[in-house]
Amino acid sequence: MAHTYFVSKQGSTQGKGTKEAPFLTISQAAEVAAAGDTVIVHEGEYREWVKPKFGGISDHRRITYQAAEGEKVIIKGSERIQSWEKVEGSIWKTVLPNEFFGEYNPYKEEIFGDWVVYNPGRHLGDVYLNGKSFYEKETYEQLVNPEIVTEVLDHWTRTVVPSHDPEQTKYVWFTEVDEENTTIFANFHDYDPNEELVEINVRKSCFYPEKTGINYITVRGFEMAQAATPWTPPTADQPGLIGAHWSKGWIIEDNIIHDSKCSAISIGKEGSTGHNFRTIRKDKPGYQYQLESVFKAKQVGWSKEKIGSHIIRNNTIYDCGQNGIVGHLGCVFSEIYNNHIYNIALKREFYGHEIAGIKLHAAIDVQIYDNRIHDCSLGTWLDWQVQGTRVSRNIYYRNNRDLFIEVTSGPHIVDHNILTADYAFDNHAQGGAYINNIIRGKMVHLKMLDRATPYHEPHSTEVAGFAPVYGGDDRFYNNIFIGDEGLDRVGTSHFNGYTTSLEEYIETVHQEDGDHDVFNKVEQPVYINKNAYFNGAVQFEREKENIVSDEFNPNIRIIEEGNEVYLSIDLPEDFETLQGEVHSTDTLERVRIVDADFENPDGSKVIIDTDLLGNQKQGNTVLGPISQLKKGSNHIKVWG
The missing domain is CATH 2.160.20.10 (Single-stranded right-handed beta-helix, Pectin lyase-like)
Incomplete structure (x- = not known):
């Protein structure tokens, strides 16, 4: 018998999940919700990482997590900090015991992994003032007189491109971590951080199962933000702010998703099929390890019966450092449509070869249509095994590049799109059909x-x-x-x-x-x-x-x-x-x-x-x- 569970900020850790005695956290519901169940979350701010314990059984017996109709529900990977002490001028600091972060300290973990090209020591952590993220600096001295960067080099086009608003880039932070404490310094200029909303991201994800094979989940109507997600190349585990984690049949719809340090939505691979071996072992090219990951995936059940067939629709995704949507192998047979994706990888605090509004490897039979993608370092990048894939009726504008299709033999279809970037299309592929597009x-x-x-x-x-x-x-x-x-x-x-x-x-x-x-x-x-x-x-x-x-x-x-x-x-x-x-x-x-x-x-x-x-x-x-x-x-x- 299907159940409906309720979550409310007026609930209790001892609640039963009923309308009269709701749960206090979404995670409580995620511990008990089973096939056919619905979890309704009422208005409020939920600072937690939701890790569904169970999945659905079929498309008709899925588990649905949804915001209550007409109510604003926010899931955050961050915590509010109100223990700032003034150091000098407009620079403040907060000292947090390392136990505050548990086993995952984003201010110790750096951007790391295969195909990271440029990272001057920057971390997975971030600081937010009234919802706006700061820029990390490499030394304390740079906080006093932060260099306002108005132009930076785009690593692909080798041309000078505009960065974010110069007024925003003056808001900067720096961190030091020792054996006991994590100290975060930040230049707040005219703001008192103890009077404003100041947050730091502390959790890897907002909605992401720890186990694989958690199938047929629907996530609907939430705002999700401020997760300390790691770099997600195709040769590593690929956690996102929200993601399916090597499962089948997820529906992610009608959400607002933003401020993921790296990737927002993941429909990618998991760790057992390879995890940054090129960078760690240094003995073989990443290309070779990526080949191996394909065969390892087959050994752990990569098939239409077990993996993929996700739907990602009607979401607004923005202000992420690497990808709006990412996936290798786990994205097969999926549909991605009617999403608004923008401001991806424009801060340029780090750079690598796996950055785009949508970045998919092995997008077999994936249908990408009716999306609005703009103001991204790269709009859509389809890499390896782009077979049966269709890119249709999408609008691309103000991207540094619009579309990249790489090392694949088709058949793939690109039709009825508008591409307007000076650098509109990288065609490093064969076997494509390009029909009824505008390519400027x-x-x-x-x-x-x-x-x-x-x-x-x-x-x-x-x-x-x-x-x-x-x-x-x-x-x-x-x-x-x-x-x-x-x-x-x-x-x-x-x-x-x-x-x-x-x-x-x-x-x-x-x-x-x-x-x-x-x-x-x-x-x-x-x-x-x-x-x-x-x-x-x-x-x-x-x-x-x-x-x-x-x-x-x-x-x-x-x-x-x-x-x-x-x-x-x-x-x-x-x-x-x-x-x-x-x-x-x-x-x-x-x-x-x-x-x-x-x-x-x-x-x-x-x-x-x-x-x-x-x-x-x-x-x-x-x-x-x-x-x-x-x-x-x-x-x-x-x-x-």
Whole structure:
């Protein structure tokens, strides 16, 4: 028999979880809630790490944790500190016994792990003044005259990019930890920290089971914040502020999630399949350990029956140091949609190669759609085994980069998106279909012949083989490419010299004797037609039908009006003369390496017939992500 448990700030540690005698903490409910049960949490601030003890049994017998309707419930990984002592000027300190933190002291633990590139001794701890996080300094002396950083170097683009508001970067902290105490110093400027809301994060997570295999959990309607989450590369345990911890069937919806030191939502791997061995052992490259993690995952049950199939929807995620959503292996067969993700990795206190609004490895059959992703170091990064994955109807703007797809053989679909960064797209992959997108900005296209990565039987975690990325085997149809002054590599001309059919490719390969070495020399086929190229974007030399207007500037802009977002774009007089077909499994050539068709996750025919606004196409339409685009000026609401 299913039960409903109640949690309230007016409850008791001796409560029974009833409406009349509620629990005082969510953790009390998490100790007893079983399959089919619901936990309703009433308004208030809950400073705890919720660790569900039990999971549900199926999608119809799940455990649901939800905020009471119309009530604001906040789960925090932090504690309020009111024991600040003035040191000098506007610098204060608090001295806390190490027992205060238990076994996990974020002010002793540093940002650490595989693919961390830059970290000048910074820790997992953080200090918050009235909800705003401070910047950690490396020495006490830097607190007295904090350097106001207004520009920093983006490590990927090697260009100078703006940091956070300079007024905010003057709020800084420093820590010292000895055998007995943790001392935190902070420059509060005009504020008295004992009179304001000052918090420090102390817990690794807010809602994350300690055990794996806690399946079918729903978490709905909470605000969650201020967790001291560690660095989460694909070769380590991947705890988030909230996460499924190697389980199946979670639904994380309608939440506000922010101020995770590293990652907000995790649908990633667990520790037994490898934990920072590249950094600790130093004997093999991280690439090799990542390969090993795939096979170790199979040994501990990585399959559709046991892992993944999560839903992450309708969440607002912001102000996190590494990722909004992260996952390796554990993310398979999931859906991520209608989330608003922003301000990810913009503080730039540390840097590594695993940073993005959404960063997934092995995103087999993952569907990412209808998301608004902006003001991130990188919008979405899909890495390894991007097979059956679809990125559809997302809006990217004000990111340093928008989209990165790396070392994978497809098939994957990117359709009806708006990408607007100067550095719009890293294509270090093969086997993709890019259809009806606006791509304003450069695309960097690279081969990866020295890193063979796995590919799978369709819609399965079973490994079918390994392959390097030869470059090509891509499909570009019905896109609008837009250049700009100072931008190069905009359009599809980097495919010049590639073959244009599988037949031509095979014929060319077999003009020479040899085996694998011959396949390294001949460019894979590309399928490119019916695209538009404006303002300096350059077309593929063998594209038969297109619109090319080098001098025409569409003046594309993304405009925010409150929570509504609009696309403003001008299009030339001949724009409506070229119509693009609706593509599907029937029109998209199979991918060569995987020898697989473009399909839906259930194996049925995929029909790419829904535009960014959700309108279903009945036939040929204009190019780009919105069917109602027309010549002249367009001003269209795309979010809200």
